[in-house]
Amino acid sequence: MEDKKNISKKMILYALISCALCAMLIAVFHELNVIHEIRNEDNKDIPVYKAKYAFVSSDDEDELVKAVYDAAFNYGAQRDIYVEDFGALRTGNYSIEELLQMAVYSAPDGIILCGDNDEEINDVINQAVDKGIPVVTCVSDREQSKRQCYVGSNYYTMGMEYAKALEELVDSDDDTCLLMVPETLSTVSRNTLITTIMGELASKNRNIVLDVQPVDTSDNFVVEEKVRDLILDSNASPDVVICLNPNITSTMYRMLVDYNRVGDISVIGYYNSESILKGIYKKVIYSSVTVDAVAIGENSVKAVSEYIDTGFVSDYIPVDVERIDGDNVEKYLN
Amino acid sequence: MLKNILTKIRRVLNDMLITHKLTGVFLCFYIIVVLVNLCIFITLDRQMKDVDLIYKSNHTSNELKELTTRVQKSMTSYMESKSTDGMEEYYKAVYNLQQSVKELDTTIEGTSFPAMKDDLKHLSDEYIRYTDLTIQQKRGRNIEAYRVNFDKATKIYSFIQDSLRAFNEDQFKLNTANYDRFRKVMKSIETIGLLILGMIILGGCVLVYIITSRITAPLGKLADTAKEVSSGNLDVEFPVYRRSDEIGTLSYAIRHMLIDIKDYIKRQQYIMEKERKLKENELKMEANIKEARLKYFQAQIDPHFLFNTLNAGVSLAMLENAPRTGTYIEDVAEFFRYNIKGVEGDATLEDELRLADYYIAILKVRFKDEFELIKDIDSQQGKVRMPKMVLQPILENCVNHGIRNSDKKGRIYLTVYSQDDSVIVSIADNGVGMSKDKIDRILKGNYSGDSKVKDTNGVGLSNVISRLKLYYGKDDVADIISEGEDKGTEVVLRIPKGENV
Numbered sequence: 001m002e003d004k005k006n007i008s009k010k011m012i013l014y015a016l017i018s019c020a021l022c023a024m025l026i027a028v029f030h031e032l033n034v035i036h037e038i039r040n041e042d043n044k045d046i047p048v049y050k051a052k053y054a055f056v057s058s059d060d061e062d063e064l065v066k067a068v069y070d071a072a073f074n075y076g077a078q079r080d081i082y083v084e085d086f087g088a089l090r091t092g093n094y095s096i097e098e099l100l101q102m103a104v105y106s107a108p109d110g111i112i113l114c115g116d117n118d119e120e121i122n123d124v125i126n127q128a129v130d131k132g133i134p135v136v137t138c139v140s141d142r143e144q145s146k147r148q149c150y151v152g153s154n155y156y157t158m159g160m161e162y163a164k165a166l167e168e169l170v171d172s173d174d175d176t177c178l179l180m181v182p183e184t185l186s187t188v189s190r191n192t193l194i195t196t197i198m199g200e201l202a203s204k205n206r207n208i209v210l211d212v213q214p215v216d217t218s219d220n221f222v223v224e225e226k227v228r229d230l231i232l233d234s235n236a237s238p239d240v241v242i243c244l245n246p247n248i249t250s251t252m253y254r255m256l257v258d259y260n261r262v263g264d265i266s267v268i269g270y271y272n273s274e275s276i277l278k279g280i281y282k283k284v285i286y287s288s289v290t291v292d293a294v295a296i297g298e299n300s301v302k303a304v305s306e307y308i309d310t311g312f313v314s315d316y317i318p319v320d321v322e323r324i325d326g327d328n329v330e331k332y333l334n
Numbered sequence: 335m336l337k338n339i340l341t342k343i344r345r346v347l348n349d350m351l352i353t354h355k356l357t358g359v360f361l362c363f364y365i366i367v368v369l370v371n372l373c374i375f376i377t378l379d380r381q382m383k384d385v386d387l388i389y390k391s392n393h394t395s396n397e398l399k400e401l402t403t404r405v406q407k408s409m410t411s412y413m414e415s416k417s418t419d420g421m422e423e424y425y426k427a428v429y430n431l432q433q434s435v436k437e438l439d440t441t442i443e444g445t446s447f448p449a450m451k452d453d454l455k456h457l458s459d460e461y462i463r464y465t466d467l468t469i470q471q472k473r474g475r476n477i478e479a480y481r482v483n484f485d486k487a488t489k490i491y492s493f494i495q496d497s498l499r500a501f502n503e504d505q506f507k508l509n510t511a512n513y514d515r516f517r518k519v520m521k522s523i524e525t526i527g528l529l530i531l532g533m534i535i536l537g538g539c540v541l542v543y544i545i546t547s548r549i550t551a552p553l554g555k556l557a558d559t560a561k562e563v564s565s566g567n568l569d570v571e572f573p574v575y576r577r578s579d580e581i582g583t584l585s586y587a588i589r590h591m592l593i594d595i596k597d598y599i600k601r602q603q604y605i606m607e608k609e610r611k612l613k614e615n616e617l618k619m620e621a622n623i624k625e626a627r628l629k630y631f632q633a634q635i636d637p638h639f640l641f642n643t644l645n646a647g648v649s650l651a652m653l654e655n656a657p658r659t660g661t662y663i664e665d666v667a668e669f670f671r672y673n674i675k676g677v678e679g680d681a682t683l684e685d686e687l688r689l690a691d692y693y694i695a696i697l698k699v700r701f702k703d704e705f706e707l708i709k710d711i712d713s714q715q716g717k718v719r720m721p722k723m724v725l726q727p728i729l730e731n732c733v734n735h736g737i738r739n740s741d742k743k744g745r746i747y748l749t750v751y752s753q754d755d756s757v758i759v760s761i762a763d764n765g766v767g768m769s770k771d772k773i774d775r776i777l778k779g780n781y782s783g784d785s786k787v788k789d790t791n792g793v794g795l796s797n798v799i800s801r802l803k804l805y806y807g808k809d810d811v812a813d814i815i816s817e818g819e820d821k822g823t824e825v826v827l828r829i830p831k832g833e834n835v
Contacts, residue, residue, distance in 0.1 A: 017540050024529045024536075031522040031529070038515050038522075052449040057577045082442050089582040094493075102493045104458040106453040121510075 005063045009196035032327055049082035051110075053102035053304055056086045058096045058184050059218055061325040063246040065115050068138060071297025072112060083301060084108070097121050098183075104128045107185045110304035118184065119144070134307040140189060147187040149303040149313045153291045153321040155189045159196025161168070161323045162242055165268045165287040166201060166208060173207045175239035178230070180252075182217040182245045193244070211238065217245050229249045231259050239266060246271035249288065271303050272324055280329040287325040295319045348577035352549055355579075359545050363538060368402040370530050377523050380514065388512045391505050394438070398454060399498045401460065406491045409465045413472055413484065424469060428462055433461070446508045450501050454494065455641065461490040550580045556588065569598055573699075619804040626723070626797055640670060665695040675722070680805070683750065683829065684716035686725040689750065693726050697733055705737045705744030712750050715757040718829050723804045724798050728761045728825050731795045736765020736823055755831050762824035768816040776814060795825070807828055 023034045057065045069085055076083040079137035087102045102122050103111055111128055125145035134148045141150040162190050183188055201208055216222045243249040249269030256262050262284050267274050269288035307313040324332055369420045406425040412420035440452040464487035471480035572592055575585045645666040651660035655710040669692040694707045737744030749760040775781040781796045798814045815824040
């Protein structure tokens with residue numbers, strides 16, 4: 001009897017010890033798995049690229065530019081091409097010419113020049129092309145330079161869309177209209193746009209006066225100040241404002257709400273960022289003309305690669321322009 | 335297959351000496367501890383290499399930053415002083431920068447500025463190209479040109495510095511994430527170390543307990559059994575361990591020792607039993623002697639008076655010229671002289687035969703040739719030792735019970751001869767014989783004698799045989815043969831020759 005008791009006690013003790021050992025062993029394997037996973041995490045996701053394209057833009061904060069870069073980067077990454085945002089994280093206050101110059105010095109396989117820029121940049125573009133680096137411009141073109149290709153909408157089409165929106169919005173030809181354009185928009189592009197709008201309105205027998213105000217879009221504070229001044233000075237406030245930049249459009253929407261001037265000034269914007277779409281949905285922004293940023297980004301990479309591979313590429317790759325208003329905004333919101 | 339292997343392993347383990355077993359256990363432990371430490375050491379070493387890698391990129395970018403600064407400073411210094419030392423310093427700095435740039439891994443990979451190293455390589459090359467141009471044009475005093483190139487070089491320098499700063503910042507973020515992972519791994523290694531340590535301690539305790547139990551349990555059983563044995567229980571079943579280690583040897587030795595002890599005790603018991611029987615025999619013999627003596631004393635008369643009377647009778651017979659009477663009285667006197675000495679001690683066969691002669695001579699006078707004694711005696715056997723008063727009672731028995739009741743002339747045959755290791759004394763008569771039952775009772779010592787017969791010296795046949803048995807220590811010393819009524823009786827004594835004088 002005593003022996004049986006001792007044996008059962010011993011068995012319980014052995015079972016407990018075995019359980020403890022098993023638990024410890026499981027814990028060891030768990031910890032080993034943790035180490036293994038961390039190591040795997042370290043080892044994976046290390047992409048290797050076979051080429052680098054420099055992406056140089058006038059304004060990294062611009063939502064359209066951001067969207068174009070993201071599209072270009074993703075498209076390039078799928079093809080082992082690293083699209084380097086050349087201005088990103090470099091805190092120095094570099095002009096787009098300087099950034100492009102540095103990009104040329106860095107000897108990339110290709111350059112994508114995005115956004116508005118000055119005519120002085122043509123020399124640097126030519127320098128790059130002379131060094132055998134293909135340059136593709138997007139969103140805004142430098143047709144006088146030696147760039148290989150332009151990807152984006154043309155300002156004629158955009159002008160037509162803006163003219164249609166104006167015609168719908170403005171009842172009386174006495175209403176004042178203001179065109180807020182980024183300073184960096186080339187004169188040619190600006191003139192093309194204004195001429196198209198005026199021409200289209202004239203063809204419809206509308207005689208609307210269109211004032212033009214350049215805005216320094218490289219600094220958000222400057223944009224905000226300009227817009228605030230425009231809204232608060234009721235004497236100078238136009239009836240309709242056409243914003244040719246996503247930042248100006250967003251700022252205008254925000255300021256109108258903040259200063260309770262919704263309805264006093266009608267806004268025709270540019271691009272389809274989230275805040276702009278929200279503005280359209282809430283009928284603060286009447287309409288917005290937008291381009292397909294993803295198509296621009298992808299086509300830009302495609303154009304550079306095509307030129308590297310074949311030595312030839314189309315001079316202009318068009319991207320569709322669309323107008324968003326209260327009727328179709330839900331499609332974009334979804 | 336597996337069972338066979340396990341059995342073999344168990345056998346080998348059982349046959350191992352305890353010293354070897356314990357050494358094996360401790361060696362196993364040492365090896366496990368060393369292996370665990372080795373694994374932890376290797377993992378830590380790997381982690382240290384990872385740490386080195388984490389900071390390698392920072393180290394490279396810092397080096398590049400310092401080298402470009404040196405080039406810039408030395409170039410500026412030369413621009414200001416145009417000294418040979420300044421130029422030497424510049425070329426040294428440029429050389430170092432070129433070497434450092436050459437070692438850069440320009441593979442475009444990773445998530446943090448994958449193309450940064452490639453950018454830096456080309457930017458550095460451009461930078462050096464412009465600084466060289468600046469220096470050359472300074473030496474050539476082409477002020478306009480060197481001013482332009484100096485500005486370009488300075489611009490590139492600023493951009494490189496800015497790039498490196500941005501790169502360092504990003505690397506710092508990345509390294510912070512890496513450091514977090516490193517900490518997690520270190521934490522896991524620490525936990526694993528502690529767990530394995532715990533497992534070794536726990537498993538070790540169990541293993542040591544099991545092994546020591548395997549060693550000490552048989553010893554405990556042996557000790558318990560030995561305690562049982564020491565308390566007197568020799569019939570305890572001693573455990574058997576068929577193994578070649580110390581325990582096996584010990585159990586074998588103790589088991590055999592126990593068997594020897596049992597044997598020894600049995601032998602001792604046998605000897606003691608024998609001694610007890612001998613003692614009992616001695617006591618019985620003493621009792622018989624006492625009985626014989628008692629009966630003798632009952633029958634004896636004053637010997638001095640008897641001898642003096644008998645001697646006077648002999649003298650009278652001589653005076654009256656009666657020699658036969660004188661001889662008769664003399665025989666009677668000799669007979670009683672022998673009897674007076676009693677039944678204690680022993681005598682030779684010769685003495686007994688002589689006494690038999692005296693007795694027969696007396697009886698012959700008394701019974702007037704009613705019987706005759708026919709002797710066939712091997713005189714060589716006369717020295718053999720035997721108890722006293724043996725033959726006379728047998729002869730008396732022949733006369734009183736055999737012949738006197740028979741009608742025919744009695745004959746008594748006294749034969750002594752040697753047979754093997756014994757001297758055979760046969761006393762036979764042609765009397766009435768003896769029944770089987772009586773013979774058995776006499777031989778067993780249960781016969782108390784015939785109370786009707788008074789004419790006896792008091793020592794019966796049964797007493798004689800009993801004394802002979804006790805004297806020689808064996809049962810077949812005497813035998814009585816009778817073939818039936820009127821077929822006579824023969825008493826055969828087998829006296830061992832070893833009892834010679």
